[in-house]
Amino acid sequence: MTRVHDNLEPAEAKMAANHVSVFYGDKAAIDDVSIEIPNEYVTAFIGPSGCGKSTFLRSLNRMNDTIPSARVEGEITLDGEDIYKSGMDVVQLRARVGMVFQKPNPFPKSIYENIAYGPKIHGLASGKAELDEIVEQSLRRAGLWEEVKDRLEDSGTALSGGQQQRLCIARAIAVDPEVILMDEPCSALDPIATAKIEELIDEISGRYAIVIVTHSMQQAARVSQRTAFFHLGKIVEYGRTSDIFTTPLEQRTQDYITGRYG
Amino acid sequence: MSEHTVKAFDEDITRLRGLIAEMGGLAELSIQEALDAMIRGDDELAEGVILRDKKIDAIEAEVDKLAVRIIALRAPMADDLREVIAALKIAGVVERIGDYSKNIAKRVGKIEGRGTFEPLTLLPAMGEIAAEMVHDVLTAYAARDPVLAREVIATDEKVDAFYNSIFRNVVSYMVENPKLISSAAQLLFVARNIERIGDHATNVAEMVHFAATGYYPPDEDSA
Structure with a gap:
């Protein structure tokens, strides 16, 4: 059972997981997890390696579909609609629930094309001018515009690691998502690039529901308003980030965040 | 704790706790010795208390660092x-407790006619309670014991009651013995200092409670 803090202010649930289990073959990586992802909040998933936090994150936009042995039980909803129901358009789902990965993975195309690709295939722009505008606005929101505006035709892969990651965030933003999932977005970045990403998360957080998986406790404490602590495939404790990091209720949470775990 | x-x-935390314990032990000793010196008119003992305060200040600086x-x-x-955070704040408060003892020690030479000066006999009992509060709160800190911390907080009432009683006594003494008003006034300050030590021990108790449980002790006034 998840220990949920009782002082959470009411928030609109953008996504909800009800009794979700995720199996790889016979092994349950996630075991009967229920949680709501509040809209316009940053929710952090923390926990030791192998606790299932990334698996759970990936089940929120059906990234686990690409792993043949993976199987999801229970219900995950987006605005109340079951995302695993038959006939669900997965491409459309992933536009609504975007994702940023651990290692920046820009397309081997120009900076402009990296951003414009999504809006084009989803038909979000009706002409070149509108597409230009989406590209500029997305790069601005990702805090990258000033650095790349004079070289939009350069390859995305020629940027620095931190810039590439912001390019990937801009790419996720460009298709106007409702939820952004981030799987350790800063683990390959230096402290300055990390600070820029965190500042970016802070700036865009009121606009989307953001879920971030991170191994850095400090980062979770800095960027999120809600924190869920995962352990052995379950959410042990869920509450306001400030409470989880100052007065956790569960001993296992306490031991993990204070560095006494195993 | 694991x-x-x-x-x-762990070594850092243990060292931090050791410094607080050392500092608190010195502060507790200073309360007792300052009052002893005051009652017996022992200038040498008073000088020792004043010197010890430097040591307490030095430990506080070490805790901060x-x-x-x-x-x-x-x-x-x-x-x-x-x-x-509690250690940081407790060190500041214990340093203040040391200052009050030093202040008492500095007044030792300002009391005249000690042999016939009755109000002095009121001090030891009050000082004992205040010193005990400091002792208990440090025990509570060492044991991370919120229950003992709350007991210390409750004890402060006794110190306050003593202070009020001493105040009334000394004021009537002043009326009856106008020649000794200056000494009697010194004594009011001493009683006031002990009363403040009780308040500070209470503050430390609240921080001990916070460090142990994550919240400050509930206000007992309503009980």
Whole structure:
């Protein structure tokens, strides 16, 4: 059972997981997890390696579909609609629930094309001018515009690691998502690039529901308003980030965040 | 509490707790000796109390440095963070307690006609309670014991009651013995200092409670 803090202010649930289990073959990586992802909040998933936090994150936009042995039980909803129901358009789902990965993975195309690709295939722009505008606005929101505006035709892969990651965030933003999932977005970045990403998360957080998986406790404490602590495939404790990091209720949470775990 | 994966973190915390215990022990001794010196007119003992205050100040500075270093290098969380913050604040308060004892010691030479000066006999009992509060609150700190911390808080009422009683006594004494008003006034300050020591021990008790539980003790006034 998840220990949920009782002082959470009411928030609109953008996504909800009800009794979700995720199996790889016979092994349950996630075991009967229920949680709501509040809209316009940053929710952090923390926990030791192998606790299932990334698996759970990936089940929120059906990234686990690409792993043949993976199987999801229970219900995950987006605005109340079951995302695993038959006939669900997965491409459309992933536009609504975007994702940023651990290692920046820009397309081997120009900076402009990296951003414009999504809006084009989803038909979000009706002409070149509108597409230009989406590209500029997305790069601005990702805090990258000033650095790349004079070289939009350069390859995305020629940027620095931190810039590439912001390019990937801009790419996720460009298709106007409702939820952004981030799987350790800063683990390959230096402290300055990390600070820029965190500042970016802070700036865009009121606009989307953001879920971030991170191994850095400090980062979770800095960027999120809600924190869920995962352990052995379950959410042990869920509450306001400030409470989880100052007065956790569960001993296992306490031991993990204070560095006494195993 | 179980150990941290990083052993040096435990060593830092242990050292921090050791410094607080050392500082508190010195402060407790100073209360007793300052009052002894006051009652017996022992200038040498009083001088020792004044010198000891420098040592207490030096330990406080060491606590500050170590606490800042732990925060910077270890990024403590949850109970560790509360522990470090509490140590930082407790050190400041214990330093103040040391100052009050020093202040009492400085007044030792200003009391005239000690042999016939009755109000002095009122001080030991009050001083004993205040010193005991400091002793108990340090025990509560060492044991991370919120129950004992709350007992210390409750004891402060006794010190306050003593202060009020001494105040009334000394004022009537002043009326009856106008020649000794100056000495009697000194004594009012001494009683006031002991009363403040009780208040500070109460503050420490609240921080001990916070470090141990994550919240401040509930207000007992309503009970």
